[in-house]
Amino acid sequence: MTNTSSSSGTSTPEIHVRDLHKSFGDNDVLRGIDLEIGQGEVVCVIGPSGSGKSTLLRCVNLLEEPTQGQVFVGGTEVTHPDVDIDAVRRRIGMVFQQFNLFPHLSVTENLTLPQRRVLKRGKEEAAEVAAENLERVGLSEKADAYPSSLSGGQQQRVAIARALAMGPEVMLFDEPTSALDPELVGDVLAVMRRLAHEGMTMMVVTHEMSFAREVADRVVFMDGGVIVEDGAPAQVIGNPSHERTRHFLSRLLDPAMADVEDDVEEGEKGL
Amino acid sequence: MSDADATLQPRKSGLTRRQKRALSRGAQYVVFVAAVIAFAVAADWGRLKNQFAQWDLVKQMFPDVITLALKNTVLYTMSGFVVGLVLGLVIALMRLSPVGPYRWLAGIYIEIFRGLPALLIFVFVGVAVPLAFPGTEIPGGTYGKVALALGLVSAAYMAETIRAGIQAVPKGQMEAARSLGFSHARAMVSIIIPQAFRIVIPPLTNELVLLFKDSSLVLFLGVTLEERELTKFGRDLASQTANSTPILVAGLCYLLVTVPLGFVVRRLEAKAGEATK
Numbered sequence: 001m002t003n004t005s006s007s008s009g010t011s012t013p014e015i016h017v018r019d020l021h022k023s024f025g026d027n028d029v030l031r032g033i034d035l036e037i038g039q040g041e042v043v044c045v046i047g048p049s050g051s052g053k054s055t056l057l058r059c060v061n062l063l064e065e066p067t068q069g070q071v072f073v074g075g076t077e078v079t080h081p082d083v084d085i086d087a088v089r090r091r092i093g094m095v096f097q098q099f100n101l102f103p104h105l106s107v108t109e110n111l112t113l114p115q116r117r118v119l120k121r122g123k124e125e126a127a128e129v130a131a132e133n134l135e136r137v138g139l140s141e142k143a144d145a146y147p148s149s150l151s152g153g154q155q156q157r158v159a160i161a162r163a164l165a166m167g168p169e170v171m172l173f174d175e176p177t178s179a180l181d182p183e184l185v186g187d188v189l190a191v192m193r194r195l196a197h198e199g200m201t202m203m204v205v206t207h208e209m210s211f212a213r214e215v216a217d218r219v220v221f222m223d224g225g226v227i228v229e230d231g232a233p234a235q236v237i238g239n240p241s242h243e244r245t246r247h248f249l250s251r252l253l254d255p256a257m258a259d260v261e262d263d264v265e266e267g268e269k270g271l
Numbered sequence: 272m273s274d275a276d277a278t279l280q281p282r283k284s285g286l287t288r289r290q291k292r293a294l295s296r297g298a299q300y301v302v303f304v305a306a307v308i309a310f311a312v313a314a315d316w317g318r319l320k321n322q323f324a325q326w327d328l329v330k331q332m333f334p335d336v337i338t339l340a341l342k343n344t345v346l347y348t349m350s351g352f353v354v355g356l357v358l359g360l361v362i363a364l365m366r367l368s369p370v371g372p373y374r375w376l377a378g379i380y381i382e383i384f385r386g387l388p389a390l391l392i393f394v395f396v397g398v399a400v401p402l403a404f405p406g407t408e409i410p411g412g413t414y415g416k417v418a419l420a421l422g423l424v425s426a427a428y429m430a431e432t433i434r435a436g437i438q439a440v441p442k443g444q445m446e447a448a449r450s451l452g453f454s455h456a457r458a459m460v461s462i463i464i465p466q467a468f469r470i471v472i473p474p475l476t477n478e479l480v481l482l483f484k485d486s487s488l489v490l491f492l493g494v495t496l497e498e499r500e501l502t503k504f505g506r507d508l509a510s511q512t513a514n515s516t517p518i519l520v521a522g523l524c525y526l527l528v529t530v531p532l533g534f535v536v537r538r539l540e541a542k543a544g545e546a547t548k
């Protein structure tokens with residue numbers, strides 16, 4: 001589980017980020033990111049709040065336009081000016097912290113509408129694929145429910161199913177369990193774990209260290225817009241070679257400072 | 272009033288919030304009714320009745336006041352509303368466009384038409400358009416002209432309402448749609464606008480009430496007998512008979528529609544308020 005045999009070197013990487021920079025005004029959020037993710041590889045991205053994890057993820061499917069550098073997905077340069085962004089995004093599933101289900105549509109419609117409008121699938125095919133993927137996340141019985149009637153965990157699983165129904169090559173997860181009540185986190189992680197075992201290429205921003213340790217092929221630690229450390233989970237989490245990583249992990253594991261999102265600055269000052 | 276007071280007595284000891292509210296409202300009613308009574312005593316009812324409540328005149332107005340005048344009022348209103356809605360949506364989208372000139376054009380339209388009295392727009396449509404484009408006919412005759420005039424009047428307001436509705440849809444909705452491969456336009460149509468419309472149904476219904484009243488301005492376009500709506504119908508009859516009863520009846524016909532509509536608006540607003548809690 002901790003090796004990277006299927007990944008880089010042998011074939012072109014599924015995701016290839018090269019010298020990626022992104023600024024918002026004069027805020028340099030990403031300052032030269034290089035990253036390769038092989039086919040079927042699961043990479044967890046960890047790091048303090050504001051380190052640019054979401055921005056990196058959003059640059060991969062061009063929700064943010066990079067300031068400089070290149071991103072390749074499945075061999076296509078998605079940052080190329082002539083690229084059809086919509087076509088690229090069809091191949092990349094994205095799961096958000098806030099689920100972002102379409103509240104005016106039922107669960108099934110959330111899955112069928114994108115297939116029909118974007119992939120031009122017929123009514124029946126779309127319904128079939130929707131049912132399959134709801135089954136996959138264990139929510140077949142909620143097919144006719146509306147998002148507002150679901151728990152956060154169920155909504156997130158529907159969001160995963162919605163992305164999967166498009167048949168993506170790659171799945172991006174941006175803190176998929178951060179908005180969930182603790183008791184609902186497990187179901188979502190279970191779905192993601194299964195997906196990983198099925199061979200999906202996954203890039204996961206998360207604070208769930210046990211998930212990273214157990215499921216990830218690699219863990220990437222980001223801080224201040226750069227990748228500080230990149231390696232096997234046992235190494236990055238278990239035996240980090242950088243002080244910044246150690247510092248981050250110790251605060252993450254310290255229950256008294258569990259709310260990593262809010263106290264980064266304070267923690268820095270407190271040193 | 273004694274009946275009302277009796278119902279205000281709390282059944283159990285201590286007043287619930289609801290009962291307190293009812294009590295204060297009851298007090299307000301008392302003041303209000305007193306004012307009405309004072310007014311009623313002071314007014315010269317005989318003359319008023321003569322001028323506004325001639326029963327045979329009322330009877331003479333039926334059924335035309337409903338089958339012709341009210342029907343036309345509703346037709347004018349609905350067609351104006353549809354034109355305004357479509358135009359308003361287009362202007363709202365222009366206003367939100369990344370393309371500068373679209374935004375400016377939409378902004379100019381909104382500023383101009385929000386600032387003009389509806390009457391001027393009717394005069395403009397009735398006089399200026401035929402003068403400026405001789406030989407051209409606005410399709411649909413009077414109905415087309417009214418639809419255009421009311422549409423122009425309401426589009427500015429509706430555009431601002433719809434724009435606010437679109438902006439009230441959380442940003443994550445567009446991002447989710449885009450990340451699924453929707454184009455911006457398709458995401459707007461399938462995901463954002465349907466949600467925005469839910470938000471703006473109450474204010475748009477309110478606009479419908481305003482339009483309903485503004486449709487009376489048709490009389491400045493010059494209409495045939497068959498095209499008269501409530502106000503024109505009432506006024507014509509009033510001047511024929513030298514009596515104002517038809518005006519009163521026409522007014523009641525307006526209320527017949529606007530009061531229930533207002534009720535619907537308040538219900539929708541209450542529902543929308545609940546949903547956002």
Ligand SMILES: Nc1ncnc2c1ncn2[C@@H]1O[C@H](COP(=O)(O)OP(=O)(O)O)[C@@H](O)[C@H]1O
Nearest residue numbers: 024027029047048049050051052053054055056
């Ligand atoms: N759309 C944006 N406009 C301006 N600044 C942004 C935007 N998105 C992110 N940022 C800034 O980029 C930095 C990194 O944000 P983000 O990538 O969300 O970090 P993380 O996901 O690691 O918490 C933050 O300082 C944030 O304020």
Ligand SMILES: [Mg+2]
Nearest residue numbers: 053054055175
């Ligand atoms: Mg983030």
